[in-house]
Amino acid sequence: MSNTIDIGNFCDLPLYNLTFKLDTTVIDSCPPLNIALRSTSTILSNEHLLTNFATHFLPFKEHDGRFPSSVPSYLMEKMKMTFTNANVPTIILSSEEFLDVPITCAIYGSYKGRQRENDVNIIYLNKELIDCSKLSDLPQDIIKYASIILFTILHELGHWTFHHFSCALDHDLATPKGVLMEEAGEAVEFLMFGFKIQHYGPQEPKYMVTYGGLVIDKY
Numbered sequence: 001m002s003n004t005i006d007i008g009n010f011c012d013l014p015l016y017n018l019t020f021k022l023d024t025t026v027i028d029s030c031p032p033l034n035i036a037l038r039s040t041s042t043i044l045s046n047e048h049l050l051t052n053f054a055t056h057f058l059p060f061k062e063h064d065g066r067f068p069s070s071v072p073s074y075l076m077e078k079m080k081m082t083f084t085n086a087n088v089p090t091i092i093l094s095s096e097e098f099l100d101v102p103i104t105c106a107i108y109g110s111y112k113g114r115q116r117e118n119d120v121n122i123i124y125l126n127k128e129l130i131d132c133s134k135l136s137d138l139p140q141d142i143i144k145y146a147s148i149i150l151f152t153i154l155h156e157l158g159h160w161t162f163h164h165f166s167c168a169l170d171h172d173l174a175t176p177k178g179v180l181m182e183e184a185g186e187a188v189e190f191l192m193f194g195f196k197i198q199h200y201g202p203q204e205p206k207y208m209v210t211y212g213g214l215v216i217d218k219y
Contacts, residue, residue, distance in 0.1 A: 005031055005137050005142070007031045007034060007035060007142070009139075010139045010142075010143070011035050011038070013035065013038035013039060013042055014038065014041075014042065015038065016034065016037035016038045016040070016041045017041045017045070017085070018037060018040055018041045018044065018083070018084075018085055018088060019037065019085060020037075020085075020088055020089065020090060020091035020123070020153075021085075021090040021091065022037075022091050022093075026093070029134075030130055030133060030134055031133075031134075031142050031146075032130075032133040032134075032142050032143075032145035032146040032148075032149055033130060033133065033146075033149055034146075035142065035143070035146035035150075036146045036147075036149035036150040036153060037153075039146070039150045040150060040153050040154065043154070043192070044083040045083070047076065047080075049192065050071075050076065050079050050080070050083075051068075051071050051076075052188065052191040052192045053079055053157075053158075053161060053188065053191075054067075054068050054071045054075060054079070055067065055068070055166070055187070055191070056158060056161040056162040056165060056166055056184060056187075056188070057075055057078055057079055057082075057161060057165040057166060058075070058165075058166055059165075059166060059168070060166050060167055060168070060170070060173050063166070067191075078165070082161070082165075088157075089111075089121045089122055089123045089157075089160050090121060090122050090123070091122075091123050091124075091125055091153070092122055092123070092124050092125070093124075093125050093126075093127040093130055094124050094125070094126070094127055095126065095127045095128055097110060097112070097124045097126075107126060108125070108126050108129050108148060108149075108152040109123060109124060109125050109126060109152040109153070109155060109156045110123070110124045110156065111123050111124075111156045111159040111160050111163070111185075112124070113159075113160065113163055113164075113169075114163060114171050120163075120164070120169065121160075123153070123156040123157070123160060124156075125149070125152060125153070129145075129148065129149065129152075130149075132145070133145035133146075133148075133149065147197075148197065151189060151196075151197045154188050154189065154192060155185035155186065155188060155189060156185060157188065158184045158185040158186075158187060158188030158189075159183075159184050159185045161184075162184035163184075
């Protein structure tokens, strides 16, 4: 339904440059996914916002419990080089990858590179989420789903970057470590936005926004 809507009427973000190897016809047929990738591309090309990923690139043994007051130039260049189409992980839309969880529609994404060698450069997005996001043409619904998809992508990139760069693919290393007192994906949400979106389940509300352990909004 929503693949006919002109998102230019309510979204002024520049066109996405990061596709994560998703087919552009798939992206352009799903306005929330399109907007989420525009947002992701904008965030990951902004040096100030990139600093929030610095702890995920810092070698594990160098974590000292403090957020770096400045990001060394070599680390910033590594982040910039990483977040290009040539180097970002592949996003795969899948329903099958979420069949082993109790409530499939409550899990929006997954990085399984710690468990499966073949998946070290893959992020899974729940296809059920993408399909549901197309069911409404209302701008407020499109933006809501775009937000969920954006948070999910950044969350899973948190797992991917921490595993690849901080842990150097050592499966035995994990958070909490240093300032990353949350799991690596939630840490990115807190560092980037100051809050996290918590998966809530199949009944309304679909998700909760939490800050400091308190629920501040429900959708």
